[in-house]
Amino acid sequence: MLCLEKVSVIVKQELAQSVEDHDRDSELVKRRASLAAIYDALPAYGSTAYWKTLEARGDTILPLEVLVRCVRHAIKCGDDLGRKRVFEVIFCRTYNSNEYWANSVLKTVNLQADEQYTLLSDLFADLCECMMRALMDSSRLFWEENFQHCLSFERRHVFRTFMTREGRWTKQPLKKTARIPRALLDSLDHPVQQLEGDVHEIRIEDEMAQKALLAVEHSDLPRLILSLPDKLKTVVLLIFWEGKTEKDTALVLGITDRTVRNRLRDALEILRHKLEPEREWLYE
Amino acid sequence: MNREREEAVQRITARYVEEVRAGHRPNISDYLARYPLYTDEIADFVAYYHAFEVNLPEEAQSMPVISGQFQAAIEAAWERVVPTRAHSTRTITSLLGTASTLQLGVSQLAGKLAVSVDILMKLERHAIDATTIPGELIKQLAEALQQPTQVIQAFFGMSQGRQVAETQAVYLLDGQAQSFREAIEESAQLSEEQRRSWRSILDQEKL
Numbered sequence: 001m002l003c004l005e006k007v008s009v010i011v012k013q014e015l016a017q018s019v020e021d022h023d024r025d026s027e028l029v030k031r032r033a034s035l036a037a038i039y040d041a042l043p044a045y046g047s048t049a050y051w052k053t054l055e056a057r058g059d060t061i062l063p064l065e066v067l068v069r070c071v072r073h074a075i076k077c078g079d080d081l082g083r084k085r086v087f088e089v090i091f092c093r094t095y096n097s098n099e100y101w102a103n104s105v106l107k108t109v110n111l112q113a114d115e116q117y118t119l120l121s122d123l124f125a126d127l128c129e130c131m132m133r134a135l136m137d138s139s140r141l142f143w144e145e146n147f148q149h150c151l152s153f154e155r156r157h158v159f160r161t162f163m164t165r166e167g168r169w170t171k172q173p174l175k176k177t178a179r180i181p182r183a184l185l186d187s188l189d190h191p192v193q194q195l196e197g198d199v200h201e202i203r204i205e206d207e208m209a210q211k212a213l214l215a216v217e218h219s220d221l222p223r224l225i226l227s228l229p230d231k232l233k234t235v236v237l238l239i240f241w242e243g244k245t246e247k248d249t250a251l252v253l254g255i256t257d258r259t260v261r262n263r264l265r266d267a268l269e270i271l272r273h274k275l276e277p278e279r280e281w282l283y284e
Numbered sequence: 285m286n287r288e289r290e291e292a293v294q295r296i297t298a299r300y301v302e303e304v305r306a307g308h309r310p311n312i313s314d315y316l317a318r319y320p321l322y323t324d325e326i327a328d329f330v331a332y333y334h335a336f337e338v339n340l341p342e343e344a345q346s347m348p349v350i351s352g353q354f355q356a357a358i359e360a361a362w363e364r365v366v367p368t369r370a371h372s373t374r375t376i377t378s379l380l381g382t383a384s385t386l387q388l389g390v391s392q393l394a395g396k397l398a399v400s401v402d403i404l405m406k407l408e409r410h411a412i413d414a415t416t417i418p419g420e421l422i423k424q425l426a427e428a429l430q431q432p433t434q435v436i437q438a439f440f441g442m443s444q445g446r447q448v449a450e451t452q453a454v455y456l457l458d459g460q461a462q463s464f465r466e467a468i469e470e471s472a473q474l475s476e477e478q479r480r481s482w483r484s485i486l487d488q489e490k491l
Contacts, residue, residue: 024299057347080366091358095348097340104336121357126381128361133385136365142291149298153290156332161384165408222335230324234316237327241334242312252313254320 032145039066045073046082055089064093064147071135083136090135091128094151098127101155105162108223119166127158224271232267235260287387293325300330304338376439379408382429396428397421398481400473406462407440414440416463418482418489465491 043049054062054070067090074082091098102123106116134140134154143150225236238249250260296319303310312330316323350358364376364385376382383393394404399421406412417440426433468474468482 058345084362092347092350093343095350095354096344097342099351099354100341101336117353121353121360122377124354125357125360125364126384128358129364129385132361132365139287142294146294146298149294149301152301152333152337153294153329155336156329157384159332159336161381164390165378165380167409219334222331222333225331226328226335230328233331234323234327237331238313238316241331244313248313252317253323 028145035063035065035144038063039069042066042070045077046079051085054086064090065144067093068135068143068147072138075136075138087132087135090131094131097151098124098155102127105159109166123158123162126162127155130154130158224274227274228267228270232263232270235263236267236271239264289322289325293322293329296322297326297329297333300326301333301337304333376429376431376435379404379425379429379439382431386430388428393428397424398478399468400471400475400478402471402473403467406467410440411462412467413461413463414442416465416491418464418485418491420485420489421464463491 042053053060054067056062067086071083071086071090074080074086102120105123106120111119131151131154134150135143140150221241225233225241228236234253235249238244238252239246244252246257246260246264250257253260296315300310300312300315312327315326315330319326380390380393383389388396390404391401394401397404399407403412407417422433422436422440422442425431425436429436462470465483465486468479468486471479474482
């Protein structure tokens, strides 16, 4: 009986999901049609009216997705100056968010003032370069549908490259953990006095790291999570950001509870040194 | 991540962002459970999004004035993408940065060059004496990064005597200069086959 109830809930959820998907698909089709209509209604390419429309602000502002098509059209026409002019509009319109982003990225690293100035320029130039290359590549169609989201992806890409290149962020290889005998794993659930020597110390450290991680401001968690290897990132995100239990996390990821615990332990091990200030605060 | 995969992840995460912008608090677990093929990429984007993107300012109604510093950065980016004739001698300031614009990751570039990531990082940081780098590696770097060999040589300070001297001075100050041969012998990440192959190239080039 319980099982049947469960099945019925799942079927209802799936139905709701498929209705939602259908709605979303039709919204997407509408949006595509609307963007195409705006693009098709543009004045003749290169005319004064054309540039006036592209450079307009306020109510008549063009969606950035339409400007992407304009860049690509200029390239098709071999019009280098036209291409540059559309790019200038795009850079101007994305300037505020890009500047804010570059400053936020640099705030995460300790820098001297002169170093900050140079790196800010480098970071901004890297982002502009990536944007140019992406917009000039007509196979990257999603830019014509959702500019801001593609820009977020590009910024993420530049962020990662920057952190790795500047040596701020060495990519930590995911350790292949040896399988731990179930008996030993179970013993971790028992009181601390049952453990001995080094194991004792590691257990305490991880507990501290775990408490410190729980004490971290919720909004600061993603930055910490970002520096973890992918496999560990997912587990920490689900447990500490979303508040899932280890069991639920295992269910979502299709892995065993034991794997979740191993990954969590590895993640806490990596995060331990980053959490020193929180730990000090926690035990004051 | 290949282009097709990237676009799939973009479409999925776009929905997540849409929900956040609409004031909801979407469950990441729903997305991960629904798209098990992309869990790592989705989680990575979500963490990044909440760390750096969620509070970005909306587009301003008036046209912002771009500061001189950022205008110069845009010009520098133009120069990298479409070099003008006045600056026909292209330069690159980073091997990894150039690779990244070609959507090549660190390990992918290392793979293309048949070197290990630790050696690649040393090359990136100019921690290897430029005069000991084999021509074969310069050639492979030029091919992988789609740059003329002169550009790669210039990166290592090989094109002008003065630059080489400057580079050497930096090495001496850092006290970390080592030869390419020492780097390959020392690397724990290089396979034995790769090591043998580089030894033979170095012998051929009498380095």
